[in-house]
Amino acid sequence: MKIMNKLATLLMLLSLNHTVTAASVGTGGLSAAFSKDSASVGVVVGSGSAFDDDYMILGFGAGYYVINGLEIGIDAQYWFSGEPSITKVTPKITYVFTQPQTISPYLGIFYRRTFYGDYEGMSMDDQNSYGYRAGAYLNSSDDVYIGGGIVHEKYVDCNEFVDCSTTYPEIIFAISF
Structure with a gap:
């Protein structure tokens, strides 16, 4: 039964943890959704595992397109x-290549600061990480x-005896209005 719980958690993690619902302020077509002066907001609802414990995840994100295709944003998640x-x-x-009509590839970079609450009465050090994202939007x-x-x-300042990086999928649903 423990294996089934872990498998179910993994499937939820892969399908929900990185699911974002975003609304972009724009007027019409795909290029307008990612055009200069448009904005995006997103919500994350999901689950994940860390420290041999299961978590519910809630998050919020916001972004602003400073030029066509180039978004500067911030996301926040709370694992409880x-x-x-x-x-x-x-x-x-994040940069979205808006020239293609049906599929618009994107590339992005990020920095992340992770804050930990007390664990069994002990304080844990906060952690820094950085990374990149790559994928594509499909105009449905x-x-x-x-x-x-x-x-x-x-992960920065990671113990040399553990894996200091991770790779995972992301799924994004965006609505333009």
């Missing part, structure tokens, strides 16, 4: 229902965009 509590704050820069209708890609994250 496990110990220790985890808070992640992630400034990011006039106002709905679905994206998917891969994220690679590298």
